[in-house]
Structures are given as structure tokens and as C-alpha cells.
Amino acid sequence: MSCAKGHLYPLLLVRLSLTWVCAAHTSYRGVALIFSSLQGVVAAVGPCAETIRLWLLRVGLFLLRRPVPRCSDWVFLVDLTIQLGEHKCLVILGVRLSVLRRKGYSPAHHDVQVLSLAVLTRCNGETVAAHLGTLSQRLGVPVQVVSDHSSDVLAGIRSWQRTQPVHQRVVDTYDITHGLAILLKNQLEPDARWASFVQACQSTRQQLQQTAGSFLKPPAWRSKARFLNLASHLNWANDMLILLEGADGATLAEQLGVGEAEAAPWLEEKLGWLRAYACEGRTWGYFQKVVNVAEKEIKEGGLSRTSWRRIKDRLEGESPPVGTEKAFRERVLSFVRKEGAKVPVRQKYLGSTDVLESLFGKYKDLAAQAPCREITANVLMIPLLVTSLTADLLRQALETVRAQDVEEWLDEHLGPSPRKKKRAALTAARSSNTHEGPESA
DSSP states (O other): OOBOTTOSSBHHHHHHHHHHHHTSOOOHHHHHHHHHHTBTTTBSSOOOHHHHHHHHHHHHHHHHHSOOOOOSOEEEEEEEEEOBSSOEEEEEEEEEHHHHHHHOSSOOGGGOEEEEEEEESOOOHHHHHHHHHHHHHHHOOOSEEEEOOOHHHHHHHHHHHTTSOGGGOOEEEEOHHHHHHHHHHHHHTTOHHHHHHHHHHHHHHHHHTTSTTGGGOOOOOOSSSGGGSOHHHHHHHHHHHHHHHHOOHHHHHHHHTSOHHHHHHHHHHHHGGGGGGHHHHHHHHHHHHHHHHHHHHHHHHOBOTTHHHHHHHHTTTSSOOOHHHHHHHHHHHHHHHHHHTTSOTTOOBOOOOHHHHHHHHHHHHHHTTSSOOBOOGGGGGGGGGGSOOOHHHHHHHHHHOOHHHHHHHHHHHTOSOHHHHHHHHHHHHHHHHHHHOOOOO
16 A cells, blocks of 8 residues: 655555545544554554644645636635634635536535635625635636625625626625525514414423423524524424324323323323414415425526526415415515526526535534634645545645645644643743742741
């Protein structure tokens, strides 16, 4: 088995290590323990956790720095993630429009490239515009920029757009998932009945989670982006209403561990309140259905000037909506029509940043294993999450990027790590206490 020049371990072992970290969500220490348990089978002595971590950082920095071709059909996906601490991470992904036309409009991780990854202590519209400008000069002006339209990102995109020639105006579209979630939020948040439903769900979850009936508890409400995840709560409510109407007493009693005579009263006591929301539940379910249809159309077929018509056609097959249902459907169609109007005639563009959100989610899951929740050196794993780790790529990365290069990049972008800051503060405090000595009598 071959090794990279100047390295002890075979490239296959490096590849296994990084794959287990990035794809199997295994910690550095966990991978080291796997190799330790296989000592003498895979290698005489396995790598330690710090060696595996350094491999990842070197490969990540190599991927971030390697040349990307200049093209005329780039689509940029822009987002800003924030964790604990002072740093923010601005990521710009790129996918070729030709790739979308060939593979579909829901790109997978390996269909995109990390074009820019910036760790910042301050990020506003000017910062985002500067990064877009630098990137477009290097790779070519994109045909489209897609984002969740957060305030800083949107301000940056619009500021950068104003610097482009009129004949080369870049299409800026609102991520369909976030846009529709905002419409749902605006529809439901002012509704007092919705607020009481949410409160009742939370109360029921607390009552059931430590009991024999915990298998019937509602899903947890997310503290953030809850309007992106309503379907599971509405499905739970529908399932519980079905159970209330036709529960098999013997089966329910068996699952609860109580007598058959006690099962029905228990169910009514804990979940009977849902009957009062049956009518509203159908309306809320229709809202979610409209959102689902719109998302499916755009994520599968792309965003175009005719997307709103196809969504309307998909919703025509049943009795026409009235009242709030009709008004919400019209707002969704209007939103899609407005975004689709930005796309050139007879063209289809990307409608969603789901691949970027998924990438951030995977990074946060992996980073959660670290003792510190701040953005740290592990941010360099993001390029690995969208790359096939071949032996040739790993060889080139490990022979090109030195440990010193990683340290210099980290010092420039992150400064001292949280652990180093803590160690420095404690060392100074201990030194100060030692020098002061005991007080005189």
C-alpha cells in the first residue's frame, strides 16, 4: 500500500480515517480507537486522534485552495452560519447550470463545490458583496445567486449586483424553502388558535414523555426554523384523531400496560383536546399541502416563469379552496410567480439552497462532538463533505499542504482557539498567584 511522500501511513488508511469522520460521524478519538482495536491487522500501529485531525485540516485547506475553472454558467449558493463565540462562517457553494440540467435541480453534495469559505468576526452587506466580487472576478460572473435572503446576505447580494453591467445583471432568487416558511409563519403566527394548539402540544409532550404513553407524545418543537418543520406535528395530530375515533381497546391497553377498561378514558384524558382542533387542523393541513406541492415542483423541475402555473394545475384536482385556504394558495402562487419572473424565458434555474442547508447541518452534527461549540479549525472539514476522497487527491493534498500552512491559515482566520485562550488566562493567573506569595504577618 502506497504512502504520500514523507508520510508513514498508507493512503488507504488515511482515506478510511477521513471517511469514517466525514461520512460515519465518528470522532477523531473514535477512529483512533478503531485502529487501536485492529492493531496488527490494518497497521502495526494506528494513527492517534491528533494525526487524523491534522490529515483532515490539511486536505480541507488543499481543497479550499485548489484551482476552480472559470465558467459562464456558475450558480452561487450563499449562506452565513453562526454558532457560539464571535465568529461567523460565510460559505459560497457553486454548481454549474449545465450540471443541474443534466442531473436535476436537487443537487447532491458531490454535485457542488465549495468556492469560498470565510471565517469572520464581522459580516455585513459590504463583506458579502466583497466576497462575491472577488469570486466573480476569479471564476466568472454567475448566472444566478440563491440565498435565504437573511438581512446581511441580501444586502450584500444587492450591493454587488449594482456593480454589474446592466446587460450582465445576475438573477437573485429567494430560496423556496425559506420563502414558503415565511408565508406559513405570517399566516399562522397571528392566529390565536394556532398559538393555543402549539401550547397544548408542548404541555401534552411534557405530560407523556416520562410515562407508559410516551410513544404517543407529539414531536418536539424546534426553537428555530419551526415553520420549516410543521408537517410532522400536523401528521401527529391527524394520527391521534384517527386513534381517538377508532382505537382498539385491547391493543392500546396492552401497549399502555393497563386494563382494557382504563385505556379509553386515559386516551380521552390525554389527547381528547385534539377534537376541538379538527376543523382548524384540516385548514392547516391544506396550507402545508400547498407548500409541499410548490416545493416538490420547484425542487424537482427547477424554477421557471411557468412554475406557478404547474403548481396551480397540481392543486386543481379537488374542490376549490375558499376563505383563508384560497387566500394562502394565492399568496404562494404569487410568490412563486414573482421569483420565476426573474428567470430568462424558456430557462430553468435552481430554486433551493437545500444542499447548502444540508451541508451546514452535517457540519454542525460533526462539530457537536467537539467540547467547544464555537466555530473552530473543524470548519475546514466542509470542503471534504462535498468531495470524493480518492488516493490521488489525498496524495496531492498531503504532499502539497504542510502542517505549518494549516497553522498560518488558522491564525489568520480564527486566531487562538478557545482552548488556547483558556490555557493562557489560567497560566497567567497561576503565575500571578505564585509571584504574589503569602501575605506578611
